[in-house]
Amino acid sequence: MGKKTEAAGFTPTGAVYKSTKLPKPTKKTHKSLGIKKDELLGLFECMYRQRRFEERAAQMYQKGKFGGFLHLYIGQEALSSGLNHALNADDDIITAYRDHGMGLARGIPTKAGMAELFGKKTGCSNGKGGSMHFFDVEKHFWGGHAIVGAHLPLGAGIAMANKLRDEKKVTVCLFGDGAVDQGSLNESFNIAQLWKLPVVYVIENNGYSMGTSVARHSAGELVDRALPYGMKHDIINGMDLFTVIEKFQQVAEEVRNDSLPHLIEVRTYRYRGHSMSDPGNYRSKEEMQEFKTFDPIERLKTYILENNIADEKKLEGISEEIDKEILEAIKFAEESDFPDDEELYKHIYADDDFPYLK
Amino acid sequence: MGKKTEAAGFTPTGAVYKSTKLPKPTKKTHKSLGIKKDELLGLFECMYRQRRFEERAAQMYQKGKFGGFLHLYIGQEALSSGLNHALNADDDIITAYRDHGMGLARGIPTKAGMAELFGKKTGCSNGKGGSMHFFDVEKHFWGGHAIVGAHLPLGAGIAMANKLRDEKKVTVCLFGDGAVDQGSLNESFNIAQLWKLPVVYVIENNGYSMGTSVARHSAGELVDRALPYGMKHDIINGMDLFTVIEKFQQVAEEVRNDSLPHLIEVRTYRYRGHSMSDPGNYRSKEEMQEFKTFDPIERLKTYILENNIADEKKLEGISEEIDKEILEAIKFAEESDFPDDEELYKHIYADDDFPYLK
Amino acid sequence: MAEKQFREALREAMTEEMRRDERVFIMGEEVAEYDGAYKVTQGMLAEFGGRRVIDTPISELGFAGVGVGAAMNGMRPIVEFMTFNFAVVGIDQIINNAAKIRSMSGGQVNIPMVFRGPNASAGQLGATHSVAFESLYAHFPGLITIFAADPYDAKGLLKSAIRDDNPVIFLESEQTYGMKQEVPDEEYLIPIGKGVIKRDGSDVTLVAHGKMVHVAQMAAKELEKDGIEAEIIDPRTIKPFDIDLVIESVKKTNRLVIVDESHPFGGVAAEVGFQIQRDAFDYLDAPILRVTVPDVPAPFARNLFDLWFPSPKNVIDAVNTVTYRK
Amino acid sequence: MAEKQFREALREAMTEEMRRDERVFIMGEEVAEYDGAYKVTQGMLAEFGGRRVIDTPISELGFAGVGVGAAMNGMRPIVEFMTFNFAVVGIDQIINNAAKIRSMSGGQVNIPMVFRGPNASAGQLGATHSVAFESLYAHFPGLITIFAADPYDAKGLLKSAIRDDNPVIFLESEQTYGMKQEVPDEEYLIPIGKGVIKRDGSDVTLVAHGKMVHVAQMAAKELEKDGIEAEIIDPRTIKPFDIDLVIESVKKTNRLVIVDESHPFGGVAAEVGFQIQRDAFDYLDAPILRVTVPDVPAPFARNLFDLWFPSPKNVIDAVNTVTYRK
Numbered sequence A, B: 001m002g003k004k005t006e007a008a009g010f011t012p013t014g015a016v017y018k019s020t021k022l023p024k025p026t027k028k029t030h031k032s033l034g035i036k037k038d039e040l041l042g043l044f045e046c047m048y049r050q051r052r053f054e055e056r057a058a059q060m061y062q063k064g065k066f067g068g069f070l071h072l073y074i075g076q077e078a079l080s081s082g083l084n085h086a087l088n089a090d091d092d093i094i095t096a097y098r099d100h101g102m103g104l105a106r107g108i109p110t111k112a113g114m115a116e117l118f119g120k121k122t123g124c125s126n127g128k129g130g131s132m133h134f135f136d137v138e139k140h141f142w143g144g145h146a147i148v149g150a151h152l153p154l155g156a157g158i159a160m161a162n163k164l165r166d167e168k169k170v171t172v173c174l175f176g177d178g179a180v181d182q183g184s185l186n187e188s189f190n191i192a193q194l195w196k197l198p199v200v201y202v203i204e205n206n207g208y209s210m211g212t213s214v215a216r217h218s219a220g221e222l223v224d225r226a227l228p229y230g231m232k233h234d235i236i237n238g239m240d241l242f243t244v245i246e247k248f249q250q251v252a253e254e255v256r257n258d259s260l261p262h263l264i265e266v267r268t269y270r271y272r273g274h275s276m277s278d279p280g281n282y283r284s285k286e287e288m289q290e291f292k293t294f295d296p297i298e299r300l301k302t303y304i305l306e307n308n309i310a311d312e313k314k315l316e317g318i319s320e321e322i323d324k325e326i327l328e329a330i331k332f333a334e335e336s337d338f339p340d341d342e343e344l345y346k347h348i349y350a351d352d353d354f355p356y357l358k
Numbered sequence C, D: 001m002a003e004k005q006f007r008e009a010l011r012e013a014m015t016e017e018m019r020r021d022e023r024v025f026i027m028g029e030e031v032a033e034y035d036g037a038y039k040v041t042q043g044m045l046a047e048f049g050g051r052r053v054i055d056t057p058i059s060e061l062g063f064a065g066v067g068v069g070a071a072m073n074g075m076r077p078i079v080e081f082m083t084f085n086f087a088v089v090g091i092d093q094i095i096n097n098a099a100k101i102r103s104m105s106g107g108q109v110n111i112p113m114v115f116r117g118p119n120a121s122a123g124q125l126g127a128t129h130s131v132a133f134e135s136l137y138a139h140f141p142g143l144i145t146i147f148a149a150d151p152y153d154a155k156g157l158l159k160s161a162i163r164d165d166n167p168v169i170f171l172e173s174e175q176t177y178g179m180k181q182e183v184p185d186e187e188y189l190i191p192i193g194k195g196v197i198k199r200d201g202s203d204v205t206l207v208a209h210g211k212m213v214h215v216a217q218m219a220a221k222e223l224e225k226d227g228i229e230a231e232i233i234d235p236r237t238i239k240p241f242d243i244d245l246v247i248e249s250v251k252k253t254n255r256l257v258i259v260d261e262s263h264p265f266g267g268v269a270a271e272v273g274f275q276i277q278r279d280a281f282d283y284l285d286a287p288i289l290r291v292t293v294p295d296v297p298a299p300f301a302r303n304l305f306d307l308w309f310p311s312p313k314n315v316i317d318a319v320n321t322v323t324y325r326k
């Protein structure tokens, strides 16, 4: 693209690093965070499960085993895993369409997740939702949502319902850096602060909105979107599991006590393309390499080994178990039935006898 | 409303004064602002014209001379008048539905304005728009707009067109304090800052969005809505003409030089109800009385007399001229014809032969 | 049984349901301290307090979505739009979130809520404040759409809507809020999806909903003098639409005129006309006609507005055409 | 004359018009540095630079409105929506501002602009990403709505749309972007509001637009084997709609099936069917039928999606019914 063009253009060019510098990770240890050894290994397993689930899903997608969009979470697993660890089982979570990681971390079985990708009746949304719409309401996972920014008010509403019932529960609403530019943010933040709703808004800042770097789509620092409302806010390193856990444990406790909203910008990175069709020409190999050195799973692995919480063999054992689990999930998904044809007219309305227009 | 209720409610109660304290007016004199004596009298005339136009319009409305909504600007005339004085004739202005004052200040003849209220073909929008939709595009007055917040992106777009043509023009987009809570604000501000658009956003903070005080509809200070984007911003006293002129002269010059957007919160007060049907029970007599002491027209009158720019008699002369002008405008409006019936199918599409669906 | 205004009927419906079920609450612009822009919610803040009668900022997308979220999580919100013209800035929350989340989740999520407020024109309010949205909402699956014409129907239907487990679009009119009718004090519900014959007749069928029912009534009175007995059917619910009731009537009258305040293209009239020609083709002695606002935005000028708004005369002309009397 | 893809035809149309008129510019998500989410704008940033090919934040309401403002003030913007599903969050700027400001200002304001992008379904993208919006836009006065079916029409119509002084909704499909057809290199324009007969036939009239034209073509081929000659009419413009062309055809075939990817209630099919029964009543030998997606949101599962999407078989069944062959 010619120099002249750059000079004359409306949208800023380059400058990806703005808003993506990683804050320092916490110095805390698993002990000081109250994480037991087996919990720690469970967290490793949790992250690794998400990683392998998606790597395999990508293979299946390329083999043409299922259709639709496929947005991979690979690189961002510390957030989903740490967030789930920090929250109670009955706290509420709602997220965007890049939802496999959060869904699995929240407890959607790999079988149900894989089957959903394949559009089978055994899927976590009965095959009606697909990759972008994982749901598990029993686990208080209110789904992946595909209209950018449209679920921000839903997060506030879920929190409002909890507050109306005087339940001291936290609702966490996750969205991407690109969603920050939707008007729904202004409206939801103002209402959440004005009404003191117990909701935590989380920007998953992975540096890009599709091919557009944060610097090219948002003026100012993302976390500053909290300023007009006097909303509590912070920026954290999203590649470090302990940092995520520390932050959300603290925030969750605060919210339970004062029922005030927060905005947390979590800086992370997406190792894969926006979706399977994205070649990713908008970023450099160097940038990718640099962020690879922050891989949240490698990081945790190193911590576990260096602190002799487990040895290579133990971790390999866990990994192999997961690999098996994923392969079984694929088998399960392939062998599961598609929804019955009648399902086309089910679950649209509450009533199964709704008189559909012909 | 019971105490319990107040305690338990989501929306804050009372506290109207927040965000409505008037900043100090400027110390500048008309001389130091480069306003000649006749210009100053012209400004008095301009403000008084708006006031009388609306007082008469209200009478006509109550007499049932015309229908629709009628939102009066009475009390806010210093802004429209000062803003118009500070801008060039070819700068662009767009505002909300409370638009008579700004329209008249920009140069819409009282006859054309009154005729529009009456829905006559001689109106400034040919009787097609009514009170909420005064337009005079030749005078770069892009109209009054009635979907709250919906004209914020239009302001940015008008500015973008000027910038694309390399015209060093300023676009001013005015909106009420209630519009601050529309998502269009977030989207427009971000784009305006990111693309460096020469647009000045003006919050006409008159303390209320219909019956809801600023404190009850917006978290934080209104002007802080500029913070996330790093947008230049300020709060001024909107009851003082000189303060308005000083601020917008400075801002306009800045924008012509650096083509960066601004947000100016102008604190003012609406002496009448939101519309003709509003009894105004949400505010106290005391509050009204206090703000009456800041009446922008009385203020200017006092200044003119104290500085011997003109005497009582001179000002009365001007007022009487205006009174006559308004009465003539009413006569004109009453005697003007309604649009021809064919007008129903005119100006919907660019083409007069558009094949309308029957 | 006492005469009650339309707005009172609505207020009674909401108040009764809020007393009955504490999951029901209402939010919207000016609904609480101001007692409602059109006084529909008058006194409700005093009775239920600020936790259940909630003033919102002018953030239709925001509070509509907050309502959807609260409904997903077990509440039964009533979201009032000052008018449905303003719901347009928040419509994504209605036609995507409220309407589709149950389906996308494979039935895991229930969204029992009501979006209500004035719809269509109310005099000279200009182009942006005069739009009839019933065909738009009826076009998108996942929603129920109701447009009540009188106080009796309004109360019975709104109570059913609040108890319904689907997102319901409940349309009213500023211009009928003051209209009075006998409304029972004892509880009654009107089933969603059932129309009613508001006037018996054998010469022509008039299908009209919302404000248009009254226009049809005026036309029918005129036609009666002329010896024409029009049967007036008020579907009351736009979706699901009680087409069988219309078919039965057309089998008798063999003529149909649909009166609809929507714009013509793809409006309710087009849909009803299409279904009738498809399902009662052999019973039609004349083409089906529609009376709607013209395909132009509402003009402000009084004379133009009167030309724009469907009149009894327009209906009479249409009836004369389908009865081959002119 | 060379074979060109649908996306190339669109790119040529925009490129030619941007060379011809410097007031024309394009903005949208990923249109510049990314060369377009579906590569429609590939290379345009390189040719025209960042002042005329502009990447936007994900702010549909914002940039749609910025486009309207720029159009009001003398420019001729092309606003690309990544898909029209996302225009819903910005739809107020389209149906209120773009569509009504000319009228509210009494004709003082001109709004020459194009909103374009993919519309309707594109495979298993789920409930929120599969909606056909043509009937919604056609319902609101002040807009022109076009849905091009093939590369030749797309180029000629998009050039006309860019030159038109009205706000134009220009609908495309991800699924036809790769489709190839002979497209002249020399300039040509296709008039807005004129349909075309895409297949001659005398036994039944099929009206289909956008992607549905190809479904109708497939059905027609099958029917031909069966001795049934279907006439296929592609209106190309949804509003204004070339109803006369359909009437002429129906006078010949006396049978009509409308194929429309919209949901049924108040869809394009309902409108066309209504007008034909009204204006060609005496020529109809059978009720008019429609083939549309069912009145449910798009499901994800492959098998359900295939059931949901209008198929040639659905069209054949409808034709068999109107020709009383089953």
Ligand SMILES: Cc1ncc(C[n+]2csc(CCOP(=O)(O)OP(=O)(O)O)c2C)c(N)n1
Residues within 6 Å of the ligand: A098, A146, A147, A148, A149, A175, A176, A177, A178, A179, A180, A204, A206, A208, A209, A210, A270, A274, D029, D058, D060, D082, D086, D089
């Ligand atoms: C309202 C809306 N506009 C556009 C899109 C198309 N789209 C889907 S994802 C995406 C980018 C979102 O980026 P971000 O919010 O940073 O999330 P990430 O993909 O990085 O997780 C876009 C433009 C959409 N789904 N919704």
Ligand SMILES: Cc1ncc(C[n+]2csc(CCOP(=O)(O)OP(=O)(O)O)c2C)c(N)n1
Residues within 6 Å of the ligand: B098, B146, B147, B148, B149, B175, B176, B177, B178, B179, B180, B204, B206, B208, B209, B210, B270, B274, C029, C058, C060, C082, C086, C089
């Ligand atoms: C989107 C939208 N919602 C609601 C309304 C109804 N309404 C008209 S004016 C108004 C209050 C606006 O207050 P403010 O912005 O402070 O302007 P002011 O009336 O004080 O000049 C409301 C709620 C509207 N016109 N548009």
Ligand SMILES: [Mg+2]
Residues within 6 Å of the ligand: A176, A177, A178, A204, A205, A206, A207, A208, A209, A210
């Ligand atoms: Mg991102």
Ligand SMILES: [Mg+2]
Residues within 6 Å of the ligand: B176, B177, B178, B204, B205, B206, B207, B208, B209, B210
């Ligand atoms: Mg105000």
